[in-house]
Amino acid sequence: MNKKMTEQELLACFDDAVKFGHIFVTYQPKINHCTGRMIGAEALMRWTHPAYGMQYPSDFIPVLEKNDLIYRADLAVFESVCKFQRSVLDSGEKPVPVSVNMSRYDIYRRDYAQEIEKLRIKYDVPVKYIHVEITETSAIGGMELITSVLKKLHEYGYVVEMDDFCSGYSSLNILKDLSVDVIKLDMRFLSGSIGGRGGTILNAVVQMAKWLGTPVIAEGVETLEQADYMKSIGCKYIQGYLYSKPVGEDEFREKLKQLDYEPLVPPIDLVTEMDAGRFWDPKSMETLVFNNFVGGAVIFSYQNGKAEILRVNKKYVKEIGMNMLEQDIIDGDPWESMDSKNRRIYEDTLKRAISSNEEESCETWRLICSKTCGEDRICIRSYIRLIGKTETQYLFYAMVQNITAEKKRWDELYESERTFRFASEQANVYAWEYDISTKKMRPCFRCMRDLNLPPLVENYPEPAIEVGIFPPDYADMYREWMRKLDTGEVDTLEGIIPLTVGRVPFHVRYTLERDENGKPLKAYGSATLVVDHISENSQNGQETE
Numbered sequence: 229m230n231k232k233m234t235e236q237e238l239l240a241c242f243d244d245a246v247k248f249g250h251i252f253v254t255y256q257p258k259i260n261h262c263t264g265r266m267i268g269a270e271a272l273m274r275w276t277h278p279a280y281g282m283q284y285p286s287d288f289i290p291v292l293e294k295n296d297l298i299y300r301a302d303l304a305v306f307e308s309v310c311k312f313q314r315s316v317l318d319s320g321e322k323p324v325p326v327s328v329n330m331s332r333y334d335i336y337r338r339d340y341a342q343e344i345e346k347l348r349i350k351y352d353v354p355v356k357y358i359h360v361e362i363t364e365t366s367a368i369g370g371m372e373l374i375t376s377v378l379k380k381l382h383e384y385g386y387v388v389e390m391d392d393f394c395s396g397y398s399s400l401n402i403l404k405d406l407s408v409d410v411i412k413l414d415m416r417f418l419s420g421s422i423g424g425r426g427g428t429i430l431n432a433v434v435q436m437a438k439w440l441g442t443p444v445i446a447e448g449v450e451t452l453e454q455a456d457y458m459k460s461i462g463c464k465y466i467q468g469y470l471y472s473k474p475v476g477e478d479e480f481r482e483k484l485k486q487l488d489y490e491p492l493v494p495p496i497d498l499v500t501e502m503d504a505g506r507f508w509d510p511k512s513m514e515t516l517v518f519n520n521f522v523g524g525a526v527i528f529s530y531q532n533g534k535a536e537i538l539r540v541n542k543k544y545v546k547e548i549g550m551n552m553l554e555q556d557i558i559d560g561d562p563w564e565s566m567d568s569k570n571r572r573i574y575e576d577t578l579k580r581a582i583s584s585n586e587e588e589s590c591e592t593w594r595l596i597c598s599k600t601c602g603e604d605r606i607c608i609r610s611y612i613r614l615i616g617k618t619e620t621q622y623l624f625y626a627m628v629q630n631i632t633a634e635k636k637r638w639d640e641l642y643e644s645e646r647t648f649r650f651a652s653e654q655a656n657v658y659a660w661e662y663d664i665s666t667k668k669m670r671p672c673f674r675c676m677r678d679l680n681l682p683p684l685v686e687n688y689p690e691p692a693i694e695v696g697i698f699p700p701d702y703a704d705m706y707r708e709w710m711r712k713l714d715t716g717e718v719d720t721l722e723g724i725i726p727l728t729v730g731r732v733p734f735h736v737r738y739t740l741e742r743d744e745n746g747k748p749l750k751a752y753g754s755a756t757l758v759v760d761h762i763s764e765n766s767q768n769g770q771e772t773e
């Protein structure tokens with residue numbers, strides 16, 4: 229029979245409760261949802277009164293805090309955990325790290341860190357087997373106390389977990405200023421649909437934590453749907469009723485035997501010049517620059533062939549087009565959009581960027597599936613740079629340009645003039661096509677390559693004269709040629725013209741095509757090098773090679 233004790237009853241019974249073990253510890257496993265292995269556990273305080281039965285932390289902890297007793301209770305819990313870990317070690321079993329809660333009132337006692345350290349040493353428990361959970365609200369009294377406790381705990385070697393992250397107290401600032409090792413995100417603070425606002429917050433925090441290099445544990449996970457969702461946004465560590473309620477010592481020991489242990493993965497390291505905290509600060513210069521002063525940019529991690537997008541700026545979203553949302557891009561698997569050939573090109577570029585430590589670029593085609601625009605193939609040119617790494621994971625920054633239109637135009641041209649180009653390449657000729665009615669000239673591939681011409685030259689021949697392909701003293705003669713073709717006065721033309729500033733003599737020929745009424749349609753031009761010229765120059769030793 230459980231009866232909720234009054235404040236007076238709790239206070240009157242407290243000493244006995246500590247002394248006779250009515251206050252004791254339960255353990256709740258923390259699990260990697262991808263592997264089912266245990267990464268640790270949390271120690272949760274329980275109070276069972278011999279007559280009144282089970283009391284709940286939400287009822288008795290505020291009373292203990294208010295009456296300055298929580299410190300003693302927390303040390304009692306800490307000692308129990310030490311004893312427990314000691315007995316696991318003594319029996320030759322493998323312990324997992326157990327986190328112990330630190331009340332924000334413990335922080336006011338400046339000796340908290342020293343006291344727990346004494347207990348740990350007394351029971352000779354390696355520091356890696358005990359973590360400390362501090363809550364966001366500890367910072368309410370100012371950052372100074374919490375910062376100094378954190379520093380002490382780190383000096384002793386404790387892993388410190390930030391509990392109840394996102395429960396409200398200016399979380400982002402705290403993260404930036406406190407160097408906690410793990411973040412615990414409570415699903416219950418974000419009740420409501422995970423697809424909605426809550427989901428957006430969770431996602432933002434998970435991404436930000438990743439960028440800070442801090443692992444995240446989702447707490448209060450009750451359903452498989454919640455766990456799968458968290459996994460999908462990159463948070464695989466789960467604590468909650470889905471896997472286990474807090475259980476007593478004996479039952480937890482059984483779990484230790486059943487479940488394999490695995491450590492939290494090492495967080496990503498950033499290259500030293502980058503200040504990750506500032507990067508996530510919405511008001512920082514870094515954010516301002518990322519959002520406004522660079523083109524489309526993306527930050528992504530790469531590990532064992534797996535790529536994951538962490539952050540994109542607005543211009544990136546615009547560059548990709550197709551009405552995509554920032555979140556859709558972040559949620560998607562970047563490889564899914566590339567076929568194996570393009571993926572290989574991209575991964576090779578990543579490898580180059582890793583080994584050169586310089587910016588490397590590539591062009592890849594992707595199939596983008598947008599909720600509003602359906603599917604389309606786009607071509608992206610990426611300039612990629614390595615910005616952080618650990619033994620196994622790399623962090624990249626890439627600037628992107630959507631070059632689909634450019635590519636498509638090029639491809640069409642390439643296709644339509646493949647034969648033409650192939651023939652001219654074989655015959656060692658430069659060839660082009662001149663449209664009489666529009667005065668547009670379409671050069672062959674060699675012309676574009678060697679003479680630096682665009683795929684379409686308007687108002688021909690003026691631009692070619694302007695850039696000096698036809699030297700000034702031949703300009704009028706050439707204009708006259710074009711006039712004759714325009715009017716249809718001739719069907720063919722030919723002559724030797726020195727081309728380019730080098731005045732290299734070419735044999736230039738034109739053939740006119742007419743429609744069925746005899747009206748001029750197109751003129752086909754070609755230019756072949758006057759071979760004598762080469763041998764002459766070579767003999768005179770004027771060729772440089």
Ligand code: C2E
Pocket residue numbers: 256271272273274284285286289298302305328329330331391392447448449450467468469470474
């Ligand atoms: P907390 O530190 O956030 O602990 C997690 C609470 O969530 C625990 O409640 C746990 O039993 C509960 N929980 C875990 N998974 C689920 C789930 O899937 N669904 C739901 N609905 N609840 C889940 P508990 O044990 O009642 O503790 C409540 C709070 O009391 C703790 O919240 C912590 O703030 C405090 N507390 C517990 N033990 C200690 C302690 O040793 N020292 C101090 N200072 N505070 C403690």
Ligand code: CA
Pocket residue numbers: 270329361391
């Ligand atoms: Ca906790």
Ligand code: CA
Pocket residue numbers: 391392412414447
């Ligand atoms: Ca919590």
